[in-house]
Amino acid sequence: xxxxxxxxxxxxxxxxxxxxxxxxxxxxxxxxxxxxxxxxxxxxxxxxxxxxxxxxxxxxxxxxxxxxxxxxxxxxxxxxxxxxxxxxxxxxxxxxxxxxxxxxxxxxxxxxxxxxxxxxxxxxxxxxxxxxxxxxxxxxxxxxxxxxxxxxxxxxxxxxxxxxxxxxxxxxxxxxxxxxxxxxxxxxxxxxxxxxxxxxxxxxxxxxxxxxxxxxxxxxxxxxxxxxxxxxxxxxxxxxxxxxxxxxxxxxxxxxxxxxxxxxxxxxxxxxxxxxxxxxxxxxxxxxxxxxxxxxxxxxxxxxxxxxxxxxxxxxxxxxxxxxxxxxxxxxxxxxxxxxxxxxxxxxxxxxxxxxxxxxxxxx
Amino acid sequence: xxxxxxxxxxxxxxxxxxxxxxxxxxxxxxxxxxxxxxxxxxxxxxxxxxxxxxxxxxxxxxxxxxxxxxxxxxxxxxxxxxxxxxxxxxxxxxxxxxxxxxxxxxxxxxxxxxxxxxxxxxxxxxxxxxxxxxxxxxxxxxxxxxxxxxxxxxxxxxxxxxxxxxxxxxxxxxxxxxxxxxxxxxxxxxxxxxxxxxxxxxxxxxxxxxxxxxxxxxxxxxxxxxxxxxxxxxxxxxxxxxxxxxxxxxxxxxx
Amino acid sequence: xxxxxxxxxxxxxxxxxxxxxxxxxxxxxxxxxxxxxxxxxxxxxxxxxxxxxxxxxxxxxxxxxxxxxxxxxxxxxxxxxxxxxxxxxxxxxxxxxxxxxxxxxxxxxxxxxxxxxxxxxxxxxxxxxxxxxxxxxxxxxxxxxxxxxxxxxxxxxxxxxxxxxxxxxxxxxxxxxxxxxxxxxxxxxxxxxxxxxxxxxxxxxxxxxxxxxxxxxxxxxxxxxxxxxxxxxxxxxxxxxxxxxxxxxxxxxxxxxxxxxxxxxxxxxxxxxxxxxxxxxxxxxxxxxxxxxxxxxxxxxxxxxxxxx
Numbered sequence: 001x002x003x004x005x006x007x008x009x010x011x012x013x014x015x016x017x018x019x020x021x022x023x024x025x026x027x028x029x030x031x032x033x034x035x036x037x038x039x040x041x042x043x044x045x046x047x048x049x050x051x052x053x054x055x056x057x058x059x060x061x062x063x064x065x066x067x068x069x070x071x072x073x074x075x076x077x078x079x080x081x082x083x084x085x086x087x088x089x090x091x092x093x094x095x096x097x098x099x100x101x102x103x104x105x106x107x108x109x110x111x112x113x114x115x116x117x118x119x120x121x122x123x124x125x126x127x128x129x130x131x132x133x134x135x136x137x138x139x140x141x142x143x144x145x146x147x148x149x150x151x152x153x154x155x156x157x158x159x160x161x162x163x164x165x166x167x168x169x170x171x172x173x174x175x176x177x178x179x180x181x182x183x184x185x186x187x188x189x190x191x192x193x194x195x196x197x198x199x200x201x202x203x204x205x206x207x208x209x210x211x212x213x214x215x216x217x218x219x220x221x222x223x224x225x226x227x228x229x230x231x232x233x234x235x236x237x238x239x240x241x242x243x244x245x246x247x248x249x250x251x252x253x254x255x256x257x258x259x260x261x262x263x264x265x266x267x268x269x270x271x272x273x274x275x276x277x278x279x280x281x282x283x284x285x286x287x288x289x290x291x292x293x294x295x296x297x298x299x300x301x302x303x304x305x306x307x308x309x310x311x312x313x314x315x316x317x318x319x320x321x322x323x324x325x326x327x328x329x330x331x332x333x334x335x336x337x338x339x340x341x342x343x344x345x346x347x348x349x350x351x352x353x354x355x356x357x358x359x360x361x362x363x364x
Numbered sequence: 365x366x367x368x369x370x371x372x373x374x375x376x377x378x379x380x381x382x383x384x385x386x387x388x389x390x391x392x393x394x395x396x397x398x399x400x401x402x403x404x405x406x407x408x409x410x411x412x413x414x415x416x417x418x419x420x421x422x423x424x425x426x427x428x429x430x431x432x433x434x435x436x437x438x439x440x441x442x443x444x445x446x447x448x449x450x451x452x453x454x455x456x457x458x459x460x461x462x463x464x465x466x467x468x469x470x471x472x473x474x475x476x477x478x479x480x481x482x483x484x485x486x487x488x489x490x491x492x493x494x495x496x497x498x499x500x501x502x503x504x505x506x507x508x509x510x511x512x513x514x515x516x517x518x519x520x521x522x523x524x525x526x527x528x529x530x531x532x533x534x535x536x537x538x539x540x541x542x543x544x545x546x547x548x549x550x551x552x553x554x555x556x557x558x559x560x561x562x563x564x565x566x567x568x569x570x571x572x573x574x575x576x577x578x579x580x581x582x583x584x585x586x587x588x589x590x591x592x593x594x595x596x597x598x599x600x601x602x603x604x605x606x607x608x609x610x611x612x613x614x615x616x617x618x619x
Numbered sequence: 620x621x622x623x624x625x626x627x628x629x630x631x632x633x634x635x636x637x638x639x640x641x642x643x644x645x646x647x648x649x650x651x652x653x654x655x656x657x658x659x660x661x662x663x664x665x666x667x668x669x670x671x672x673x674x675x676x677x678x679x680x681x682x683x684x685x686x687x688x689x690x691x692x693x694x695x696x697x698x699x700x701x702x703x704x705x706x707x708x709x710x711x712x713x714x715x716x717x718x719x720x721x722x723x724x725x726x727x728x729x730x731x732x733x734x735x736x737x738x739x740x741x742x743x744x745x746x747x748x749x750x751x752x753x754x755x756x757x758x759x760x761x762x763x764x765x766x767x768x769x770x771x772x773x774x775x776x777x778x779x780x781x782x783x784x785x786x787x788x789x790x791x792x793x794x795x796x797x798x799x800x801x802x803x804x805x806x807x808x809x810x811x812x813x814x815x816x817x818x819x820x821x822x823x824x825x826x827x828x829x830x831x832x833x834x835x836x837x838x839x840x841x842x843x844x845x846x847x848x849x850x851x852x853x854x855x856x857x858x859x860x861x862x863x864x865x866x867x868x869x870x871x872x873x874x875x876x877x878x879x880x881x882x883x884x885x886x887x888x889x890x891x892x893x894x895x896x897x898x899x900x901x902x903x904x905x906x907x908x909x910x911x912x913x914x915x916x917x918x919x920x921x922x923x924x925x926x927x928x
Binding site: 013 | 437441447449454455457458462466469472480482489491
């Protein structure tokens with residue numbers, strides 16, 4: 001079995017549009033899925049809880065931001081705010097809706113919709129406002145949402161500490177835990193939920209990107225006057241982008257709170273988080289879904305690796321402040337260097353590498 | 365032969381500048397109408413008025429029997445107007461194929477949900493529209509570059525892609541703004557053939573702004589001459605070419 | 620209606636607005652000359668004031684510290700232009716904005732890494748023997764009999780500083796040749812290069828000057844909120860200011876600052892009850908900017924974006 005891209009001729013338009021055109025790729029995908037679903041849940045709780053699950057959550061948010069900023073060109077710094085809407089919605093739905101009707105996956109779906117609606121509301125100004133001026137809208141969203149959930153204690157079920165630990169029973173949807181004898185609050189189960197949601201939504205995003213809607217998004221990004229001249233409704237396209245993007249961010253927020261941290265906590269969803277996700281997006285490459293995942297993995301792992309290096313090699317010489325400062329310095333330099341060298345981010349680097357590999361050992 | 369387009373007494377001002385002053389002309393269905401004139405004469409502005417990008421202060425444009433002073437560019441597109449731009453308005457972040465596919469957006473009725481799931485109606489539409497787009501790609505002989513990002517293409521080819529994008533919308537009227545600007549002799553010949561064929565085979569009315577007199581004389585049925593925002597000539601190519609005002613305008617006689 | 624109270628609130632808002640404007644001016648300067656939305660403005664403030672404070676704390680006198688800090692900011696500005704901006708000159712504005720976000724992150728880490736993360740109080744009156752810096756407020760009723768309000772002397776000083784800065788900058792942009800070059804550069808880098816304007820030099824100058832402005836603004840702000848990481852947060856508020864005023868207008872930055880300053884104060888006092896919670900100043904400024912921009916998408920004095928097809 002050789003990785004052979006040549007001689008692979010398509011015979012109809014459906015085949016031309018496949019995400020994994022090569023048979024070899026398809027096999028890798030299947031193996032990958034088996035690996036993800038059968039092997040990974042058996043790894044240590046530490047691996048799952050500190051590495052895999054959080055990356056799934058922030059990666060999804062990055063994909064969401066990508067749809068808005070990468071594909072449609074609407075700059076947004078409100079990502080964490082929309083995640084916040086998602087997290088709080090999920091919690092409140094699970095808390096207050098009858099158990100037979102509401103279960104975690106369903107709650108995630110609805111919170112995504114709520115987040116999407118909030119996104120559309122804050123996206124309305126985008127019809128009139130363009131360019132950097134649009135930042136004001138998503139920043140307003142970020143701060144307003146935070147203030148809103150902070151001011152009305154009802155959302156946190158009047159928990160005085162400001163943080164709510166998610167009760168175990170919220171994890172057991174449809175009584176699966178009892179049925180299959182699994183601890184649904186355990187990390188393997190949370191991981192499987194997060195994985196499934198992320199895979200499904202990533203697949204959806206990839207399809208969207210290659211479809212008419214995706215092209216509409218990109219045309220609004222590239223040349224909106226030409227787009228409208230061709231019959232594309234620019235306002236409608238922008239609002240749809242906001243809806244879909246914030247849906248993803250909302251679901252990501254739900255995953256972050258439920259599957260990763262286990263708490264609903266406002267501190268998670270401050271403006272820092274929006275920036276972190278923006279970094280993941282840029283480093284990964286605007287407009288590339290796989291790039292978003294690469295960026296998320298890189299940025300997230302960097303921090304962990306750095307702390308680990310500090311702890312083991314330098315024997316804990318780095319306290320948290322130093323870690324944060326140096327990692328900020330490195331992020332900063334990295335972003336600048338990447339933008340200079342390869343504005344398309346990791347995704348573009350990967351494409352260039354593949355191209356070089358195709359040519360290897362010839363230089364060009 | 366009816367008039368598919370009637371421009372009546374259109375005046376367009378920007379601040380204090382009168383871009384177009386009281387211009388009227390008619391375009392017959394199925395003809396190639398060339399709009400010519402020195403730079404700054406108001407030709408692009410005229411096209412923008414027809415298509416709704418600019419709103420004239422005075423005057424109306426009657427298209428397909430409906431008289432309006434202003435039209436939303438989107439409605440113009442739905443009504444069957446397609447156009448190209450002087451400075452190429454292709455979507456630089458997409459490939460040739462994707463750009464031309466955007467021209468079919470009015471034909472795609474499936475919802476974003478269906479498209480995201482890649483099911484049923486979305487799949488069918490994508491295939492059907494791809495078929496239509498491939499026909500145009502074949503016609504314009506750009507098969508080999510269909511997966512190339514347009515930003516990597518030379519100017520002449522980009523103009524061809526832009527023509528493809530307009531054509532694929534199955535318009536009733538094509539508005540071309542300097543479709544041959546910046547092309548060499550060979551490219552111009554190709555482009556002229558395409559435009560002629562589009563007009564003769566598919567009967568699409570074409571209004572084009574053009575500077576190359578040779579091309580204008582060769583392929584157009586009707587010529588409208590603008591200078592300083594006013595119409596100074598209107599008729600067949602030979603009529604217009606022998607018009608003293610037109611000659612003066614081009615030779616630069618002081619007004 | 621307690622008019623005197625209202626006036627006091629208004630004056631307070633105006634003063635606060637002046638502070639915002641100081642930060643905004645730095646943004647506008649860079650945007651006006653290069654089209655870059657310099658997200659690192661806030662962190663520049665932090666870095667500048669932190670440098671200054673650390674030096675004075677170590678016993679270096681006021682003017683020397685000021686001079687050295689200014690020098691460091693100039694060097695930093697030139698270095699930024701050379702290593703960050705210049706290599707990215709032919710990329711689109713979004714990329715340049717991202718670069719400034721990267722720069723901001725770097726600076727944030729760097730400032731606190733090199734100096735430290737503690738909070739440093741700053742009392743300039745300790746250093747400068749100017750009556751205006753005396754922390755005691757002026758009783759306006761001493762001067763205008765019916766105006767029974769207090770205005771901190773410091774705020775007056777800050778307004779004077781801001782005012783003179785604006786006048787100088789406005790003059791610079793409108794009347795000098797360099798100012799003209801800067802405006803040309805901001806309109807179109809390529810064209811400016813084509814007519815022989817030394818792009819690199821111009822930008823280096825702009826970034827250096829902005830650095831010094833950041834120092835001045837940072838010091839004034841630090842007096843109010845002390846030098847710490849939270850300085851950056853306070854500075855984020857300058858964003859709605861420039862957006863209201865228009866990204867390309869220095870007078871706009873002032874007016875925007877005043878509008879936000881006053882609006883915030885008024886909102887806090889009169890509207891807080893309506894929204895049933897405190898802390899609405901968190902988002903109120905942004906909402907004001909938002910509503911404003913909806914009616915005037917390019918800000919009060921900003922240049923209208925004209926797209927030619």
